[in-house]
Amino acid sequence: MGVVMEKIEELTREVCEELIRPKEKDIEENGLYIPETLSKLGELGFFGVSFPREYGGVGLTFEEAVKSSIILSSYTSTISMIIGAHQLASLSIFLFGSDTLKQKYLSQLNKGRLIGAFSLTEPHAGSDPSSIKTAAFLNGDYYILNGTKAFVTNAGLANLYVIFAKTNPESGARGISAFVVEGDSEGLAVGHKEEKMALPYLPNAALVLKDVKVPKENLIGRANLGFIVAMKTLELGRILTSAGAVGLMERALHESIKYAKERTQGGQPISNYQIIQSYLAEMKTLLETSREIVLTAARKKDSNSPDLGLYSSIAKYYATKSAVDVTRLATQIFGGYGYVKGYTVERLYREAKMYEIVEGTNEIQKLIIANNILKG
Missing domain, CATH: 1.20.140.10 (Butyryl-CoA Dehydrogenase, subunit A, domain 3)
Incomplete structure (x- = not known):
């Protein structure tokens, strides 16, 4: 195992030296080369190091994924954080999603063909998720989502969002559900983009949902399991x-x-x-x-x-x-x-x-x- 880890670390560093080092300044300070760098890293397995191969991953341990992430972030914080935010969406589906959701989305996410985002925080609900106001109600074969999310990393770049909403508002944290929402869904829009003290080209913005229809099959786990x-x-x-x-x-x-x-x-x-x-x-x-x-x-x-x-x-x-x-x-x-x-x-x-x-x-x-x- 130690030899395998050393080889993974060596390969990761080689990729970073070739793919990122010459472009680091342009990536971090000018926002250039980000899409193509992400695409190449996706092809090379950086998005799914610890995910099973049946879902498009590399099939290694989480420790190996962490070691790879350490090396990547020593070259670029922007790309590293984009992938980290993406993996929150992938992990949500992998840990709790139905077989249908896993088969439909995970391989594409783990190969970087889809970019994911994780949307929990709201303007008045940060450290206390039970206070979120985004609501979802079941209407036939669809959940209808309305609300506003804040500080969504990868907002605008992502084409798949894991979004948390209240399905039982009276139950606090026990009334939250999680949904997979495709980025081109009608009624889903990127709102105010934040200007940060650092990482100017790490996408971070509000997400506005107005009568967004989500197939009930896109519920992650079961209703009210979102917390x-x-x-x-x-x-x-x-x-x-x-x-x-x-x-x-x-x-x-x-x-x-x-x-x-x-x-x-x-x-x-x-x-x-x-x-x-x-x-x-x-x-x-x-x-x-x-x-x-x-x-x-x-x-x-x-x-x-x-x-x-x-x-x-x-x-x-x-x-x-x-x-x-x-x-x-x-x-x-x-x-x-x-x-x-x-x-x-x-x-x-x-x-x-x-x-x-x-x-x-x-x-x-x-x-x-x-x-x-x-x-x-």
Whole structure:
């Protein structure tokens, strides 16, 4: 197994060096080459590393998928986050969807022929999904959906959405259902597009649903199971997000080491100064600790461990917090240049903050961790 993992990591890095490295600046700063890069990565299996081959996946472990994600995100946060958001849709269908839904959509999703999005958050319902207002009611052979979603990653790029709506408004979280909604459905429209402090070409926008007809066969699982669908999917999504944070830290450390060896002050490289050495040591420690926590969480998934949810939140909290700390230290090492547009660490510092917010804020992760250890 170790040899297989090493080979997968080697192949992933080779693909990234050939496909992404020469275009990184254009992808991240100008939004160029994104569709064709996604298409090529889909052909190569990056969208479905841990999904079974019968559904168009590569058939490897979740740990291997996480290792691949770490490498990819060290080259590009934009592409990595697009694929991560896409996989939330794929995972929802794989974990809870009917055989019909799996056969209809998963192979296309896992080969990148369809791009997915996961739509739970609303303007007034973020950390508390029970407060969502989007409603769905059954009318013959169709559910009719109405409402507005917010901060939908891949909105506009996606042609398949997993959308959560209330089918029993009086039941709070127990009244939520999940649906597969095709992107060209009548009444479905992309709303306000957010301008973020980083990742300008990562699609993120509102989604407006006005009398959208969804075949009842597109219900994921059963009616009123949506909260469970969302939470179990997000357990895995948080591990993938954490992997992205680890990749970001890898890149920040690499850039910092290179700069510290090349930049001279007082007639010598700044890497000779103990304060710079202490920053690099702290960055390396945070990186490797985060890596082990994230891989431990991935192994929990592969072994069907009952404490997967706990370790998913630990990984999300620690790795994303560490990413902010590591990129802050990288910026300090670069000094004034670390605050200048065009330098990679300046971009990484801004990107790191997003990891602390998506897939459930770090404050929510601490609540989940505390609840788990107190009930134990």
